Structure formats: C-alpha cells, structure tokens
Amino acid sequence: MQIAFLVAPEGVEQVELTDPWQAVTDNGDTPVLVSTAPGEIQAFNHLDKADTFPVDRTVADASVEEFGALVLPGGVANPDFLRMDEKAVAFVRGFVEAGKPVASICHGPWTLVEAGVVRGRTLTSWPSLRTDIRNAGGEWVDEQVKVCEGGPSTFITSRKPDDLKAFCEAFTAEFAKASGG
Template identity: 75%
Template sequence: MRIAFLTAPEGVEQVELTEPWKAAVDAGHEAVLVSTRPGTIQAFDHLDKADTFPVQEVVGETSADSFGGLVLPGGVANPDFLRMDAKAVAFVRDFFEQGRPVAAICHASWTLVEADVVRGRVLTSWPSLRTDIRNAGGTWVDEQVKVCDHGPNKLVTSRKPDDLKAFCETFLDVFAAEGAAQGV
C-alpha cells in the first residue's frame, strides 16, 4: 500500500515522521513524503532543527486516491502551517470523503480540526488540543492510542512521542485491514 506522510516544509517533529515511516516500510508499504511545496522539509527535535528530508510529491499535484492511507506526524509548527494551506486541508479531507484510513499523532489533530473531520469522532492528541477538538465537535480522550470508526473510514490517533510504538502497531494493523477491505 502507498501511504502518504503529509508535512509542512518545516516544523515536523522528526521522530513522529521517522518512526512511523520506518514501521510502514518495514511492513512492506511504500511511504511517500508529501508536502505543500517541492524540495526538502526541515524536521525538528522539539524546538531544535534536526534533519532534512526530500519531498516526493506535492499537495495539489497529487491526490488522496493515489494512496491507501495517510499519516499526519505532529510537531507544534507542522500542523499549524498545514491548516493554513487550503490544498493541504483539502488533501486531508479527501481521505475521509474517500473512506481511506488516517493516522495522526500529537499536534497533528489541528489539521483534522481545520479539515472539519473530527465532528462525532473520539480521538486523542497532545493534551493542549483537547479544547480545540471539543469545539470542533469531537470527543477528546487521554489514551495512548485511539481508533475511531465513526464515518466511512478509520482514524487512529495518539498523544505523543512516548506512544509511538503503540501508534505504529495500531495504524499498521488498521491500514492493513482497511487495505484488504478496499482491495489495496
């Protein structure tokens, strides 16, 4: 399965990109770095610059229907930049409209709020997003990982880097089951 990893040009928490990426590749999936512009993205280790990674596809030049699922890594700045980009928000919303699985960790749920896809869903995130999620019609829970199947697709959410092992295991299980159901 091709899995899109959507990030802004800068601000993604590196470990929240690299650990799920490695897990997906190790499970036999094709991981594809998608961003809002071509070139490279600048990852961060909390507030310090970390590594750069090459962008493989650009939002607006690719579409959700060319992927089996979507992973949204966190970092404080990453989802804030993404939610200000109409094409990125539409790209995320398309996964929900097409019934494709989505996984989001930490602050990435801000992008889900902006895409207006949390209403009626139960999810977790970094605790400071709790009010934003509730105000957008979602139910926030403090759990290591949460799978919500309200609506046409499954949404996997997680709170923070300490939850990465459970997040990776869960999203890979959900994506595999959804891919099998979709014939992907």
C-alpha cells in the same frame, strides 16, 4: 500500498515522521513524503532543527486516489502551517471522504480539526488540542492510542512520542485491514 505522509516544509517532529515511516516500510508498504512545497522539509527535535528530508510530491501534484492511507505527524508548527494551506486541508478531507484511514499523532489532529472532519469522532492528541477537538464537535480522550471507526474513515490517533510504538502497531494493523491484508 502507498501511504501519504503529509508535512509542512518545516516544523514536523522528526521522530513522529521517522518512526511511522519505518513502520510503514517494515509493513511492506511504500511511504511517500507529501508537502506543500517542493524540495526538502526541515524536521525538528522539539524546538531544535534536526534533519532534512526530500519531498516526493507536492500536495498540488498528489491525489488521494493514489494512496491507501494518510499519516499526519505532529510537531507544534507542522500542523499549524498545514491548516493554513487550503490544498493541504482539502487533501486531508479527501482521505476522510474516500473512507481511507488516517493516522495522526501529537499536534497532527489540528489539521483534522481544520478539515472539519472530527464532529462525532473520538480522538486523542497532545493535551493542548483537547479544547480545539471538543469545539469542533469531537470527543477528546487521554489514551495512548485511540482507534475510532465511527465515520467514513478510521482515525488512529496518539498523544506524543512516548506513544509511538503503540501508535505504529495500531495504524499498521488498521492500514492492513483497509487494504484487505
């Protein structure tokens, strides 16, 4: 199964991209880096530039139908850039409307808020997003990982890089269930 990793051209927290990417690969699935622009994305270690990664597909050239699930890594700037891009927001909304699972960590749920898909859902995130999630009609909890099956698609969310092990275990299990595995 192909798994979309949606990131902006810069600002993604590197470990929140690379650890889930490795978990998807280890699970036998194919990660695909989708961004709002072609070329490479610039990852960060908090506020310092880290590595660059090649974009596999732009959001304009990608379709929800070709993927089984979506991962939204964090980083402060990454989701802020994504939520300002109408095609990226529509791409995220498309996964939810199609009933496909969405995994998001740290600041990643900002894009879910912008897509208008958190009403009635329970999520966790970096603590500074709790008011945004509540204002969008969602419930925010302070948990290592939260799996919410209460809507058309399952949301798997985590708070921060320290939660990556639990996050990766939870979302790979949910992705396997969604693919019938």
